[in-house]
Amino acid sequence: xxxxxxxxxxxxxxxxxxxxxxxxxxxxxxxxxxxxxxxxxxxxxxxxxxxxxxxxxxxxxxxxxxxxxxxxxxxxxxxxxxxxxxxxxxxxxxxxxxxxxxxxxxxxxxxxxxxxxxxxxxxxxxxxxxxxxxxxxxxxxxxxxxxxxxxxxxxxxxxxxxxxxxxxxxxxxxxxxxxxxxxxxxxxxxxxxxxxxxxxxxxxxxxxxxxxxxxxxxxxxxxxxxxxxxxxxxxxxxxxxxxxxxxxxxxxxxxxxxxxxxxxxxxxxxxxxxxxxxxxxxxxxxxxxxxxxxxxxxxxxxxxxxxxxxxxxxxxxxxxxxxxxxxxxxxxxxxxxxxxxxxxx
Amino acid sequence: xxxxxxxxxxxxxxxxxxxxxxxxxxxxxxxxxxxxxxxxxxxxxxxxxxxxxxxxxxxxxxxxxxxxxxxxxxxxxxxxxxxxxxxxxxxxxxxxxxxxxxxxxxxxxxxxxxxxxxxxxxxxxxxxxxxxxxxxxxxxxxxxxxxxxxxxxxxxxxxxxxxxxxxxxxxxxxxxxxxxxxx
Amino acid sequence: xxxxxxxxxxxxxxxxxxxxxxxxxxxxxxxxxxxxxxxxxxxxxxxxxxxxxxxxxxxxxxxxxxxxxxxxxxxxxxxxxxxxxxxxxxxxxxxxxxxxxxxxxxxxxxxxxxxxxxxxxxxxxxxxxxxxxxxxxxxxxxxxxxxxxxxxxxxxxxxxxxxxxxxxxxxxxxxxxxxxxxxxxxxxxxxxxxxxxxxxxxxxxxxxxxxxxxxxxxxxxxxxxxxxxxxxxxxxxxxxxxxxxxxxxxxxxxxxxxxxxxxxxxxxxxxxxxxxxxxxxxxxxxxxxxxxxxxxxxxxxxxxxxxxxxxxxxxxxxxxxxxxxxxxxxxxxxxxxxxxxxxxxxxxxxxxxxxxxxxxxxxxxxxxxxxxxxxxxxxxxxxxxxxxxxxxxxxxx
Numbered sequence: 001x002x003x004x005x006x007x008x009x010x011x012x013x014x015x016x017x018x019x020x021x022x023x024x025x026x027x028x029x030x031x032x033x034x035x036x037x038x039x040x041x042x043x044x045x046x047x048x049x050x051x052x053x054x055x056x057x058x059x060x061x062x063x064x065x066x067x068x069x070x071x072x073x074x075x076x077x078x079x080x081x082x083x084x085x086x087x088x089x090x091x092x093x094x095x096x097x098x099x100x101x102x103x104x105x106x107x108x109x110x111x112x113x114x115x116x117x118x119x120x121x122x123x124x125x126x127x128x129x130x131x132x133x134x135x136x137x138x139x140x141x142x143x144x145x146x147x148x149x150x151x152x153x154x155x156x157x158x159x160x161x162x163x164x165x166x167x168x169x170x171x172x173x174x175x176x177x178x179x180x181x182x183x184x185x186x187x188x189x190x191x192x193x194x195x196x197x198x199x200x201x202x203x204x205x206x207x208x209x210x211x212x213x214x215x216x217x218x219x220x221x222x223x224x225x226x227x228x229x230x231x232x233x234x235x236x237x238x239x240x241x242x243x244x245x246x247x248x249x250x251x252x253x254x255x256x257x258x259x260x261x262x263x264x265x266x267x268x269x270x271x272x273x274x275x276x277x278x279x280x281x282x283x284x285x286x287x288x289x290x291x292x293x294x295x296x297x298x299x300x301x302x303x304x305x306x307x308x309x310x311x312x313x314x315x316x317x318x319x320x321x322x323x324x325x326x327x328x329x330x331x332x333x334x335x336x337x338x339x340x341x342x343x344x345x
Numbered sequence: 346x347x348x349x350x351x352x353x354x355x356x357x358x359x360x361x362x363x364x365x366x367x368x369x370x371x372x373x374x375x376x377x378x379x380x381x382x383x384x385x386x387x388x389x390x391x392x393x394x395x396x397x398x399x400x401x402x403x404x405x406x407x408x409x410x411x412x413x414x415x416x417x418x419x420x421x422x423x424x425x426x427x428x429x430x431x432x433x434x435x436x437x438x439x440x441x442x443x444x445x446x447x448x449x450x451x452x453x454x455x456x457x458x459x460x461x462x463x464x465x466x467x468x469x470x471x472x473x474x475x476x477x478x479x480x481x482x483x484x485x486x487x488x489x490x491x492x493x494x495x496x497x498x499x500x501x502x503x504x505x506x507x508x509x510x511x512x513x514x515x516x517x518x519x520x521x522x523x524x525x526x527x528x
Numbered sequence: 529x530x531x532x533x534x535x536x537x538x539x540x541x542x543x544x545x546x547x548x549x550x551x552x553x554x555x556x557x558x559x560x561x562x563x564x565x566x567x568x569x570x571x572x573x574x575x576x577x578x579x580x581x582x583x584x585x586x587x588x589x590x591x592x593x594x595x596x597x598x599x600x601x602x603x604x605x606x607x608x609x610x611x612x613x614x615x616x617x618x619x620x621x622x623x624x625x626x627x628x629x630x631x632x633x634x635x636x637x638x639x640x641x642x643x644x645x646x647x648x649x650x651x652x653x654x655x656x657x658x659x660x661x662x663x664x665x666x667x668x669x670x671x672x673x674x675x676x677x678x679x680x681x682x683x684x685x686x687x688x689x690x691x692x693x694x695x696x697x698x699x700x701x702x703x704x705x706x707x708x709x710x711x712x713x714x715x716x717x718x719x720x721x722x723x724x725x726x727x728x729x730x731x732x733x734x735x736x737x738x739x740x741x742x743x744x745x746x747x748x749x750x751x752x753x754x755x756x757x758x759x760x761x762x763x764x765x766x767x768x769x770x771x772x773x774x775x776x777x778x779x780x781x782x783x784x785x786x787x788x789x790x791x792x793x794x795x796x797x798x799x800x801x802x803x804x805x806x807x808x809x810x811x812x813x814x815x816x817x818x819x820x821x822x823x824x825x826x827x828x829x830x831x832x833x834x835x836x837x838x839x840x841x842x843x844x845x846x847x848x849x850x851x852x853x854x855x856x857x858x859x860x861x862x863x864x865x866x867x868x869x870x871x872x873x874x875x876x877x878x879x880x881x882x883x884x885x886x887x888x889x890x891x892x893x894x895x896x897x898x899x900x901x902x903x904x905x906x907x908x909x910x911x912x913x914x915x916x917x918x919x920x921x922x923x924x925x
Contacts, residue, residue: 051367052660054377148541152563152906221654222727231910233548310363312727313654315907316563359724366720367657376664388671392678415847418586418593449593449684454692455846457832457839463678504678506693509828512819518625519697521704521809 025117029106037253038068044305051309078242083145090144095244097137098251105130105258110185112271112289123184127262128169131217135161138236145239153235156225156316160216163323168213170331174206174338175199175266188270197274200267205334207267209327214259218252221308225316260300268296390504392448393467395441395479396487398460405485406460409436413452413461421445422452441479459501464491538566545574549652549910552920565909568901570894575924583884587849588614588688596682599922602641604633604683605864611686612768613860613871618853620821625814626690631770632807635800640666641865642793649914650722653731658721665713668706675699689825690817700808707805711798732787736900736912739784746896749889750867751796752916755781755789762863774806786915823852849879866890866917890923
């Protein structure tokens with residue numbers, strides 16, 4: 001019996017209600033995330049603009065607040081160009097993969113106490129799986145466009161994502177050991193046992209590795225080699241235009257939001273605040289958890305922009321060196337140390 | 346490698362310093378201008394749109410000697426003259442193809458009469474080439490628009506070069522006045 | 529499938545003429561094997577305007593604006609190079625005050641050119657904030673140019689035998705304020721962002737290494753040569769303008785890599801700043817146009833209509849050029865921000881150059897690109913294009 005029959009023929013109103021509830025939840029999450037993506041671009045342009053002693057978007061609406069909307073409309077109505085020599089089916093499918101993968105990752109992220117679309121026990125693994133799938137979109141785009149620049153971008157990206165996935169996975173093993181779970185809600189709850197309420201302090205090394213890997217995983221500066229503007233023009237999506245380009249763009253920003261969320265959930269205590277502060281100022285308990293969660297996520301988003309405004313870009317081989325020779329050994333050391341400490345206590 | 350260097354390497358000191366700088370700059374004022382709303386007045390003598398000097402009797406000061414056309418590096422000045430009724434030289438047409446002009450102001454320098462000027466007006470883009478092709482009437486009206494009053498005189502005083510004072514040592518020539526007190 | 533070999537071929541990519549990192553319209557054809565460059569062939573000429581030929585149809589006076597458009601981010605240095613060459617050809621000596629003004633202006637262009645050179649280089653390597661900061665500082669210099677010369681970029685300010693007009697007191701004061709503040713800006717902002725940054729060091733140290741001997745053989749000049757440790761600077765070896773009267777050092781590098789060339793440029797910024805400061809402090813009173821060469825300089829405007837001789841000079845100089853010109857030829861070099869800019873003139877005694885030939889540093893520097901890039905990685909090509917600091921207007925002429 002498949003699930004549809006169960007819903008339709010058992011006639012249990014509870015099941016139908018539950019499904020409806022989940023659908024509404026999905027709609028809310030996707031809608032709100034897309035809105036955040038739009039304004040993440042605005043936030044980026046504004047903050048980098050001010051760091052570079054300029055103003056950023058100022059034209060559309062008050063201080064350019066409607067700029068993302070204008071961008072969206074523009075991208076929506078732009079001509080969709082497919083190169084004559086492209087492998088058309090692959091070219092068309094490629095942009096759908098990253099957006100699909102990143103949006104699906106949202107399913108396991110608990111935004112606040114009890115609000116998660118699918119509270120599964122392998123949440124972290126699921127997210128890793130999805131971000132690996134997103135890499136296929138990049139590789140396919142690089143290959144199918146039949147352009148040399150996008151091919152190089154795709155090659156770089158696949159190598160980069162594969163190497164940094166390892167470092168990232170290993171960096172989170174320490175957290176898994178401490179929490180004893182892969183379920184993100186459980187991980188958040190497990191952090192409440194400390195007075196500081198976050199794994200950031202016992203797992204500072206893992207957090208650092210995760211941060212670096214997070215930049216690499218989402219192809220952001222200083223690891224933006226796949227789309228290195230001054231070398232490969234735009235890298236793997238150089239041949240895309242209009243809506244398909246927008247899909248890549250959206251996927252990149254959703255990816256950033258997801259990576260920031262993971263960092264917040266695994267190291268910063270998610271939607272909670274440190275118990276010591278909550279005890280000292282009980283009024284803060286009245287603030288809904290989503291506020292803390294978004295605040296922390298936006299700090300990480302800001303970190304992305306901040307680093308982008310500061311540092312140059314790594315070279316391909318140095319990037320690999322950093323990943324394999326520094327981050328992975330460090331992550332392994334962290335795992336061993338964490339295991340020993342966990343075993344001793 | 347000393348311990349200090351090692352610490353610098355591990356704690357990413359130089360990158361954190363850079364990030365502190367960018368964060369600091371985020372709270373300083375932007376140096377860019379919102380151009381069409383917020384304009385910076387050009388400095389006097391800034392070389393922009395051309396103008397022909399109009400005398401007080403309403404005619405052009407230009408006598409049609411053609412020196413401006415001779416020196417023009419991009420050869421964009423056309424002067425057509427004919428003989429008038431009392432054997433005077435009449436300037437029939439005086440045209441500047443502003444789209445080819447390189448704004449070197451050599452025409453101003455070449456003119457022995459001070460009859461052509463470059464105003465400091467720089468916003469005259471248009472949708473057609475004809476609108477920017479400057480004929481005599483347009484050039485004269487540019488003078489009225491942008492150089493009227495004493496502005497025109499001052500322009501020739503300061504920017505119609507060289508003058509005798511450039512070949513001699515004038516009084517009050519600017520020199521270094523010493524370090525200015527901290528304000 | 530036994531016996532059939534898989535044939536592999538290098539991936540040929542054409543970088544430019546439209547490419548964000550090629551500083552204009554340079555086209556580099558790269559044969560890549562993976563990411564490493566097997567062969568690198570630069571193609572130039574996309575910005576060719578025939579400046580050398582055009583000058584043959586202009587008088588010595590009216591060919592000056594052509595030189596503005598060579599290296600368009602340091603146009604004043606080119607003007608000065610042009611005027612110095614003609615002055616040497618005809619034995620004209622500009623007055624001291626004009627020499628000081630020219631030196632100040634030339635060093636101002638050097639600062640604005642070097643900060644753009646370094647910051648676009650950093651932008652190519654990915655650090656984009658420096659680029660915006662450098663444009664902020666350049667804006668101050670450009671405003672000063674506009675105040676004195678009447679134009680921001682294509683200034684056409686020097687004249688044969690002097691400069692177009694005197695500087696104002698406000699200019700000297702503002703420029704002096706700039707020289708007081710600028711070294712601090714370099715230290716606090718430019719160097720904080722990239723000087724010690726590990727990524728910057730990784731991208732620049734040991735990249736594009738060229739030894740001193742090889743650099744000389746390739747004909748490199750300017751900071752590109754000095755990065756390899758050769759202290760050659762036209763300002764020291766064949767001084768012109770006010771350079772003999774001021775003190776300055778010629779910074780040199782040691783390893784001849786991208787980082788050393790970058791350091792040379794940064795150090796030259798400070799030296800230029802120092803030169804400007806000295807020039808402002810020492811600037812003498814006096815004429816800005818030489819009174820000794822009436823057959824080459826335009827007569828004073830206030831005398832043109834009252835003095836017969838001046839009127840004749842005015843007409844003859846403008847329509848025919850300086851007819852007092854002697855026959856002869858000259859090669860005169862000046863140190864522009866990019867390197868040694870040489871003007872070679874052949875004069876047949878008429879008012880127009882019989883032949884004008886340019887030794888453009890960018891053109892020479894482009895030729896060394898294959899030497900620097902072959903065997904390197906694709907990102908190093910970008911670093912190398914940035915480090916030789918080319919401007920295609922000058923390269924293609």
